Amino acid sequence: MGVLVYIESEDNKFKKTSYEALSYGKALADKMNVKVSGVVFNCSETDSLKNYGVDKIITINDSDYKEFSSKKYSHALSQVIKSENSSDVILSSSANSKFLGAHLSGIIDASYASNVVELPESLNPFVVKRTCFTNKAFSSTEMFGELRIISVSSNSFGMIENLSDSTVESYNVDKIESNQKIIKLEKETGSVTIADADIVVSAGRGLKGPENWGMIETLAETLGAATACSKPVSDMGWRPHSEHVGQTGKPVSSNLYIAIGISGAIQHLAGINSSKVKVVINNDPEAPFFKAADYGVVGDAFQVVPALIEKLKARQ
Ligand SMILES: Cc1cc2nc3c(=O)[nH]c(=O)nc-3n(C[C@H](O)[C@H](O)[C@H](O)COP(=O)(O)OP(=O)(O)OC[C@H]3O[C@@H](n4cnc5c(N)ncnc54)[C@H](O)[C@@H]3O)c2cc1C
Structure with missing residues (x-):
């Protein structure tokens, strides 16, 4: 045995x-x-x-x-x-x-x-x-x-x-033929992948448009984190589908999950429940995500995120 x-x-x-x-x-x-x-x-x-x-x-x-x-x-x-x-x-x-x-x-x-x-x-x-x-x-x-x-x-x-x-x-194995073969494999390169990331910075429709993702990428870079998003964000083409997390997207099991401008719908939470520490930034104190959060900031993402980046960079 x-x-x-x-x-x-x-x-x-x-x-x-x-x-x-x-x-x-x-x-x-x-x-x-x-x-x-x-x-x-x-x-x-x-x-x-x-x-x-x-x-x-x-x-x-x-x-x-x-x-x-x-x-x-x-x-x-x-x-x-x-x-x-x-x-x-x-x-x-x-x-x-x-x-x-x-x-x-x-x-x-x-x-x-x-x-x-x-x-x-x-x-x-x-x-x-x-x-x-x-x-x-x-x-x-x-x-x-x-x-x-x-x-x-x-x-x-x-x-x-x-x-x-x-x-x-x-160990030498007795081989067996596979019944399928990968003919093309396109990997995401250059950034931390969601599945392996220790920290994930994720943003939702509260960001208003794809042009505002610069601060999310800067925050992720500062923390050595992967970027992710809610389903509507990838559906609207603001971010690639590979970043969509949740019930119908990728599961996230990071040590730290930072959710910015995401309401916290049950289908989103289904994918991130096994993350250890959840931090939520949302300007609506009634947003459901706060109930699942370990730490929450009630505030405008456009003010909170740049301030957070500044503090983190100062510490580095
Ligand atoms: C079958 C099914 C499967 C689904 N699967 C998924 C899934 O896998 N993943 C997923 O994410 N969703 C999924 N959804 C969709 C889900 O129900 C929600 O509609 C979606 O998660 C909402 O995305 P959101 O939080 O980005 O947007 P919204 O619900 O529009 O929330 C935006 C949030 O941003 C906040 N906000 C606005 N402005 C600011 C600001 N300036 N600063 C800070 N906060 C701000 C608002 O208060 C709000 O809470 C699914 C739905 C269905 C029916």
């Missing part, structure tokens, strides 16, 4: 959510009194993983696995699970990992729980706490069977440093 963590990487770098998944895997392995291994696809920089308690790092270096494919990755993982005799597989909550979890559970006939926020409250029965209804509620879910797959909700467990003497082993 053992715990196996799928450690996602991009451009030879691990994501913050991968360290969170690994921290969870290590804590679960300790609770179960077993070892924790991590699987890495095509990433040469594995030293940082030793800071998170992993006993064995399994590397799959194969150009056939350069691009993510849930079919190919889940087949490869199913082989590693078998050879490592793993009982529990830990994933992050990225979109790719969630696809992978569903696919893998079908192949290995495992119980799959997504959006898990804590270690299991008991091992027998194996019961985990998960978020549901777009983070508005929690459910306790019992997982049956010999094999379990858990995807850890972003920003819930944290990154827990735990120095270890890990071994590194390479």
Whole structure:
């Protein structure tokens, strides 16, 4: 028995959510009194993983696995699970990992729980706490069977440093043909992406027009943050659709979410509920967003934001 963590990487770098998944895997392995291994696809920089308690790092270096494919990755993982005799597989909550979890559970006939926020409250029965209804509620879910797959909700467990003497082993997988191929991939470049951002500066219709986004970009740059927006803003073409957050847009799990001139409709809040600290700037004291905020500024964005930038720059 053992715990196996799928450690996602991009451009030879691990994501913050991968360290969170690994921290969870290590804590679960300790609770179960077993070892924790991590699987890495095509990433040469594995030293940082030793800071998170992993006993064995399994590397799959194969150009056939350069691009993510849930079919190919889940087949490869199913082989590693078998050879490592793993009982529990830990994933992050990225979109790719969630696809992978569903696919893998079908192949290995495992119980799959997504959006898990804590270690299991008991091992027998194996019961985990998960978020549901777009983070508005929690459910306790019992997982049956010999094999379990858990995807850890972003920003819930944290990154827990735990120095270890890990071994590194390479693994050759029996290949399988994918039934799809990416023929073109256009990545957003130059700025911090919403999914990985620690801080997100988001603005809504209260900004009146696209010409006023300069101060939002300056604030984001000053904080090293990603920019985001409400749905109507991207629908009107003021900002690209890639910035739209909410129920029908991207989810945000940042440590700090600053909402400027956004009313706080339920569909917007659905996408940002798992962000840790929410700061709201709105000139209407009755704006619903204040009810979800940790800090609020009632005021005109056109006065508050430049003053905030000035203060932040002075501190730098
Ligand atoms: C099926 C469905 C799905 C949806 N999905 C999403 C989604 O994923 N994401 C999303 O965002 N929305 C979504 N919506 C739309 C959502 O219901 C709201 O209409 C939308 O979030 C409102 O955007 P807003 O807050 O930018 O604009 P508004 O509701 O117009 O609010 C603007 C806010 O700015 C404030 N303001 C105005 N002037 C200033 C100023 N000078 N300084 C400071 N504050 C100012 C106002 O007080 C107001 O609170 C969805 C709706 C539906 C029906």
